Amino acid sequence: MSQEEFESVPQDENDNIDQALLNQNEPIQFFIPINEDDRDNLEKLIIDHGGEVINDPGAGYYISKHHDPLRDAVDPKFIYESTEQKSLLKVDNYKLYNHANAGNDDHVQQLVTYLHNDHNGQQQQQDPEQHQQQDQDHQVTGEDHQPTTVGDLIHEKEPTSSNALVGANNESVRVHNTSSNKNGFTKEEDEIILDEVRRNPNRRSTHVLFKEIAEKIGRHTGNSVRYRYRTYLVNQLDYVYQTDEKGNLILDDQGQPIIADKLPITLKTKFTADDDYLLCTLVRQNLQDKLGDEYEPNPKNVILPGKFLEALAENHTNHTKSAWRDRYRKFAIPYGIDNYIEYYDNEIQQGRVPDNIRNFTGKHLFKSSKKYKNGELDDNEVGERLSEHNDQQNRRRPTKKRKTNEIQTTQDSNNLFANGGQDDLNNYDPENGDFANSHTAAAVAAANRLNNPPNPEDFLTSDLVTAKFFEFQPLISAVEKIEEIVNRAYEINDAEQLITAFYEEAGIQKKFGAYIITCVCGDLILIPKYIEMLLKTGENPPRDIHGIWTSRDDAYLKSEIPERIEYIRRLHVNPYLKMSSSKDDTKLEGYNKVVKDIEDQYINDEFNHENTDFEILSTMRYDPLLTSSVDPNLFETTTDNSKLFFLFDEHLHRLNFTLKFFKLGYEISRDELLIKLNESIQPLDKSNSYRIRLTINKEGQVNISTHLTPQRYNLFDGFNSWENYTSNIWNVYIDSEPIQISPFTSFKTTKRDQYNMARNRTLNLESEEPQEVLLYNSANQITEGSITNVAFKTFDTNTGEEEWITPPLASGCLCGVVRHLLLTKGIINERQINLKNVRDGEEVLLFNGIQGVVKGRIIKR
DNA sequence: CCGCACACCCACACACCAT
């Protein structure tokens, strides 16, 4: 077809093209939104190939890589690939509503997938049918995920359930056979449902929304549409649109809906234990203030002033005034506020997670109980209920697995997308953002999502606290210490002293202490609250807390959306008033100066990569034996020779992810990488194995050097039993001091000072023995070895089965390529490992992209 | 016979009203 690909072609040659758009012998028309990436180039390609670019978005093909529900957007790849292949390809295959095609080889999606897999390897979606039998099993255990031999792992079948968390590779779109006489849902109907949910994300749990959709579609009832969404489509909800506080769509200046980065909260919010505790303590405080010694515990008939409830709802906007009142009436009073406070405090003291108030109308508790009499229990039985409550709490975990795939956290408003890690990626914004948006953000976010409630070990990383902090047991008792420190007399310019006290006495890293002070705008009294909420929710900074300022709040203020600004005003107005009405204006200035100094001194330079000299690094193995020694199932099916480079695609993903993290502004394509690698081995004897050292500098130049490396006949033989293990056993010595984690430990770069220093101080580098140094961070969490990632053998507490665990990325360890492979295959799992639990003589696995997996033995000396 | 479409369940968050 040569130069004229976009001139219309006769229908019989191309029956898949929308006929309405086809005028025989007329150029095909395209509309490209003004803000579309690469618009100029697209326009040129179209015109050069005989097409026409028009200004009417309603006519012609709408070319955009952003899905637009109104317009049936066509992926720009249609243009690129048609012109490249010099033939008009099937446009249907590029329509973005087509889930089977959408994003399959989308670069960003791959990175997201890569990242997400790394953190959620075990969070495989379960089929609803499977789920019912597995209620008892907290973990997905069993043969599928814990193969015991390398052979098993290599031949491991794909999980039977589709991993709907991963947006790409989505063959699980369940579309009914429309030729059947059942009233099944068609692909189009499914898309309408999804689209309505995207436009009404805060109503996604309601019945009415689905009734409305059903009326729109006309072929189903609201019940069935709702069930369809909740059972099958929720996994495909890869994004929603931004809505305002009332649930109306927010449009951009083009009048288009904007894709949101978080799921909004739903219309009603469940009361949590913290809500109940807050309610009870505030009511009690209020009454004690009023009554003094007259106060009697568990008051039944008290007057709650409307002002009290109003203030409560203003400061804690997760529930309305009515809801707070009703909660108090129907739950707190029957239970007794002092009973609940006692129960809650006790649970915290015991290191358990308190349950919310279950009042005596809670039928789920009493269905089979003969003690349940018209919802009333006498006072004697309250104690019994409390202990039953406790028992139930103890038995509560593992909890029932959820059927739907909307990932829940302690706060719905904090939900991230199921398919995602999109947020993980977005969080990698070193310039502006919260402290949590550091290089460990992705891992922390994932850890938080995996733990409901969160496990402090997972988010208290060593860039936040030191080992000192973990000496507080239970951890929540650290809040008292911090309170004490804060309450000492400080002069305005004593910030340094305060931060030092936090660091030395409470184990708060200086940078983090400084960050907290900026979050609370210098109002020190809020700092204990910050730590308390951090421990309880895992959110950093904790959101929606009066006086604790987050980047979300900044964004809301800048949004110019009245509802959002009003929300922020209601949340934070009091500290503002307090500070601005302060008679001592110099004090206010002093605060501001301190905050600014702190920011300059501790925070702003944190991600100043520009002044650091480094290159992105990957070391990979060229190995001619790879075609035979490693089962090809481990690799993607490719016709090229990429399989001769051990874990080629893992390397590619990591390189690009690293480039993106450091904001170097470019990426390397698969073809480019493969060509470079092939060039580098071209002059060599290809029957040998080589270690390839590949660097990319800030200008994007790729440099490769090659070095002979010994043959290894089984790169995974570390998994063999001791009898069958023929390779060298590495001696693993424990470092004499902690390393400081940073982006340069999380990502592989040429800046390896920490690693080299650890090797120098701990290893005898003259020695010929294979050896490695085991590193740990300042919170005494094991991270990795100096040139390998590491895994320890444990036993699953539920099943008693052997399990290999590796430190999570939140520890600060490198996102190694073998590590990632083993995680995604379910062969190893992530868990924090404390230095004190490492035993002399213990067997470990060491792995990297050169050696594969080898055995090591801990040597303490 | 079984998977899917559709019905139904129910505690409770939030609301409204009369007194």
Place this chain on the structure above:
DNA sequence: TATGGTGTGTGGGTGTGCG
């Protein structure tokens, strides 16, 4: 105004029977 009575429909499911 504070408060009890009570409605509504969300949020998170489970039950059932048809094609």
